[in-house]
Amino acid sequence: MEFDVVIVGAGPAGLAAACRLMQLANENEQDLSVCVVEKGAEVGAHILSGAVFEHKALDELFPDWERMDAPLHTAVTDDKLCYLTNKFNHLTMDESFMPDSMKNIGNFVISLGNFCRWLGQQAEQLGVEIYPGFPASEILYNEQGMVCGVATQDMGRDKNGEPKATFEPGIELHAKYTLFAEGARGHLGKELIKQFHLDHGKQPQHYALGIKELWEIPAENHQPGLVIHGVGWPLSESHSHGGSFLYHMENNQVVVGLITDLNYKNPYLSPYDEFQRMKHHPVFSRYLVGGNRIAYGARAIAKGGLSSLPRQQFPGGVLLGCDAGTLNMAKIKGSHTAMKSGMLAAEAVFEELKQGLSHTTPGYDRLFLDSWLYQELHESRNFGAEVHKFGTLVGGALATIEQKWLKKLFKWTLKDKRADHECLEPLAKHTPIPYPKPDGILSFDKPSSVYLSGTQHEENQPCHLKLADSDIPIKVHLETFGEPSQRYCPAGVYEVIELEGKPAFQINAANCVHCKTCDIKDPSQNITWTTPEGGGGPSYPNM
Structure with missing residues (x-):
């Protein structure tokens, strides 16, 4: 199939790019064919974020969004930042001390997820073709080495890779330009960065794992628009970094979650179990008690900022949003920045198309450097490194001082050159963390959580979690790290079982919620996440 532009991923970056392309085509009375492929069964099915949304980019894309019934219904009315000192106590920070x-x-x-569903509707009304359930599994290159499209995943292969009766081959989607918006740690994005050396001279990308639940709570506990962010406990006990959140939405619903930086050292740490015990803190439990947990999900977040941002343009396309790492961790927000990167890419690509060009390198960098997106990322460029190097309290204080008083004076850039997977230390340096058993009221086990994520995969298909060396988990990792995938995976995908009296490594690929943590945190970089059959994975209803 031939298109002018193919976009991989129906998230905020990909859909904003699609909408902006069609707007430009209409303004210039030019015919344009734009296709978006999405691995989820529907638009929004794999979208997971907090989310407190800044509408700066939306104002530019659709200035009339309020009259267009965009699903932005709950304005922030109260904003709190708490330092959790232990499992019982906390300090609420004065606004003057907040960055x-x-x-x-x-x-x-x-x-x-609902916002992306709405964006998808706008894109289709503008003439974009959207194909959910079609994961892009391969990048296509022409004879000159330029990107010329993607191929979608084969359907109907068995565990050994052999065609079943239901086999359907993937489709080659050829494009003059291809935009990649897979979200953090996109597997095609990884290939592009390596192929075109896009990260040359950059520090490694840094990541965090975000775990989130959606709850319906008693009306008397609900305060629409209340936003609470927490730092400190429980991650402080293991000298790890991250933060907690609880946001009050509409309809007596709240979202609660924990973000764990993936540069943690202690191999006994389990982000999932840290999150479960976090909910027992009074800052959160006072709202959740008596409530009903509706949904669960997890997703990696690219948080390295400007110092980790690769060059985004290459021959034949652009790397967008969190696939590149445009999230502003100082704001704990990436949707508005992802949208802006998509809009800038659309403008760069349309300029090439208007001149009758194809497979050239779009002029994205120039537009990016002149945009508020670059300015915002530049101003917050030191936030992640400050926290990693000096800890949550001191690093946070430095960030506050820099943002409030030294923004124009603070010229230097702090770097964090150690990749997250290199930070894990051997078991011998740490003591086990005694996580309490779930009580079924505020805390829950992994199987019940995966069930609430709506995750489904065809069982008889090739495993989409690839091991470079199948011996490493048992022969190397088990003794040194206790095979950490058992703990860093928030969905129970990886297990060490006993087989004929010996330990064996088992992958429960059907549990995978596509968070990509294994691809990031595995200390030997032995696990590669790839796309499963189309439509597989979580099915998030309102996340």
């Missing part, structure tokens, strides 16, 4: 980037009045508490 400017973390202030949220004027933003909205939303379901990013």
Whole structure:
């Protein structure tokens, strides 16, 4: 199939790019064919974010969004930042000590999945073709080495890769330009970065794992628009970094979650179990008690900022949004920046198409450097490194001082050159963490959580989690790290079982919620996440 532009991923970056392309085509009275492929069974099915949404990019894309019934219904009315000192106590920080980037009045508490569904509707009305359930599994290159499209995943192969009766081959989608918006740690994005050396001279990308639940709570506990962010406990006990959140949405619903930086050292740490015990803190439990957990999900977040941002343009396309790493961790927000990167890419690509060109390198970098997106990322460029190097309290204080008083004076850039997977230390340096058993009221086990994610995969298909060396988990990792995938995976995908009296490594690929943590945190970089059959994975209803 032939298109002018193919976009991989129906998230905020990909859909914003699609909408902006069609707007430009209509304004210039030019015919344009734009196709979006999405691995989820529907638009929004794999979208997971907090989310407190800043509408700056949306104002530019659809200035009339309020009259267009965009699903931004709950404005932030109260904004709190708490330091959790232990499992019982906390300090609420005065507004004057909060970094400017973390202030949220004027933003909205939303379901990013529902917002992407709305964006998808706008794109289709503008003439974009959207194909959910079609994961892009391969990049296509022409004879000159330029990107010329993608191929979608084969359907109907068995565990050994042999065609079943239901076999359907993948489709080659040829394009003059291809935009990649897979989200954090996209597997095609990884290939592009390596193929075109896009990260030359950059520090490694850094990541965090975000775990989130959607709850319906008693009306008397509900305060629409209340936003709470927490730092400190429980991650502080293991000298790890990250933060917690609880956002009050509409209809007596709240979202609660924990973000764990994946540069942690302790191999006994389990982000999932840290999250479950976090909910017992009074800051969160006072709202959740008596409530009903509706949904669960997890997703890796690219948080390295400007210092880790690769060059995004290459011959034949652009790398967008979190696939590149445009999230502003100082704001704990990436949707507006992802949208802006998509809009800038659309403008760069359309300029090439208008001149009758194809497979050239679009002029994205120039537009990016002249945009508020670059300015915003530049101002917050040191936030992640400050926290990693100096800890949550000191690093956060430095970020506040820099943002409030030294923004124009602070010229240097802090670097964090150690990749997250290199930070894990041997078991011998740490003591086990005694996680309490789930109580079934506020805390729950992994199987019940995966069930609530709506995750489904065809069982008889090739495993989409590839091991470079199948011996490493048992022969190397088990003794040194206790095979950490058993703990860093938030969905129970990886297990060490006993087989004929010996330990064996088992992959429960059907449990995978596509968070990509294994691809990031495995200490030997032995696991590669690839796309399963189309439509497989979580089915998030309102996340």
